[in-house]
């Protein structure tokens with residue numbers, strides 16, 4: 237017992253790496269009763285969630301419980317995965333495959349991709365267990381190709397690609413600056429100026445069409461809005477994305493970004509193709525490097541410019557004022573290389589994610605005119621007609637927040653997320669050894685009827701809290717992740733989304749254009765529209 241207690245005290249971390257699986261299972265079984273429920277922070281039975289249902293304890297604390305191993309776990313064979321992904325274009329249907337596999341194999345299943353084994357978790361309670369058990373520096377995925385590029389060019393890592401202590405240090409700097417709504421509320425005015433330009437751009441684009449209302453492929457427009465918005469915060473300057481003539485440097489950057497995403501499969505292969513094959517198949521790696529070169533170059537130009545402006549101001553004895561970048565440059569909490577890497581990776585993470593969410597949200601509004609009217613009513617009643625909203629106003633507009641949450645529930649930009657577990661773990665009755673790659677199936681849990689009654693319906697009001705005791709932390713839908721490694725840009729994204737949507741709904745009635753056929757989601761790295769979404773923006777009377 238003393239032995240067990242000392243293990244329990246040291247947590248699961250101390251399970252010796254050199255032990256056989258059976259030895260580790262033995263100790264975990266013994267720990268099961270005494271400590272595992274604490275170590276894994278299993279949610280208490282009866283914990284209430286937003287949908288009013290209970291999180292069931294998924295690891296029954298029962299003496300007779302036998303832990304199963306990965307060998308016992310169901311899942312598709314390597315052959316069927318190969319057919320699914322390479323023959324049936326599974327890369328663009330990863331979200332659908334999640335649903336199919338959940339139905340066929342249950343809440344937890346394994347898949348093999350060549351030598352790589354992935355354990356998929358497709359259940360709200362199990363996802364909660366995994367994320368609540370995370371250590372101080374969780375690892376998302378294997379970032380070898382990102383790391384190789386950075387080593388080759390002598391570049392630092394940003395938050396997305398960093399691990400361990402490096403990541404922890406940078407995360408603790410950024411967390412204090414942008415993780416709370418009130419931290420980002422100071423960017424309201426800057427974002428609102430970008431929203432002004434978005435509204436003007438809608439008017440310019442629709443005026444070019446014969447009906448004076450249609451904007452074709454709204455994602456192009458929202459991509460430019462998201463890039464301009466996030467750059468106004470990260471670089472503290474405007475890029476001119478929403479102007480008629482987009483400046484050449486900005487166009488070059490957009491080209492690099494598109495190369496990174498449009499050749500998603502190619503860049504994925506860049507990581508998957510062994511190094512010795514590169515002389516024979518050089519293109520994926522070359523494209524991967526050249527798009528990173530473009531992204532870094534663009535960030536460096538803007539960071540250096542701000543650095544030189546600050547230096548000049550200091551030399552003139554002027555007070556230096558500014559936002560996030562100014563803070564990082566002045567306090568030197570990060571090295572200049574770390575600043576380059578972080579703004580580069582944040583810009584990369586912050587553009588498509590936000591623009592796809594805006595495309596889906598406006599598409600949903602157009603398809604549900606009654607809901608659009610309810611939201612318009614809430615905005616008008618709360619703000620008065622035509623008032624430009626600020627970040628503070630958003631807390632008074634639960635339906636706008638519900639609109640964003642519901643959009644991200646139905647279309648989680650990251651349909652799945654990854655973790656490489658750093659300690660042996662027991663989840664769903666299985667022993668999963670340290671180092672295993674987990675896939676958290678957010679798309680599938682978001683569409684689970686048990687988690688969200690009427691799961692396929694668009695119901696922003698389901699997120700409106702009835703009173704303060706109404707819990708909203710539903711692990712069924714966590715589009716920004718959860719915990720210490722969750723999205724650091726969440727508050728920035730929400731600010732951009734809320735302010736843009738309020739203004740668009742205030743000014744326009746958004747309708748589906750007759751030339752739009754039903755648009756479904758496809759996976760292209762992120763969950764994105766499979767066809768252009770064309771919408772009509774009709775002036776409202778008020």
Ligand code: HEM
Nearest residue numbers: 395582585586589590650715716717721722723724725729
């Ligand atoms: C709708 C918009 C967005 C969504 C849905 C989203 C979602 C996510 C998700 C799911 C993760 C992984 C979390 C995890 O592993 O637990 C993530 C990570 C991250 N996101 Fe976002 N994101 C959005 C916008 C942004 C924006 C605007 C920025 C930057 C300004 C940003 C910067 C990042 C960074 C740097 C990380 C890595 C954090 C880390 O590893 O510490 N994201 N995001």
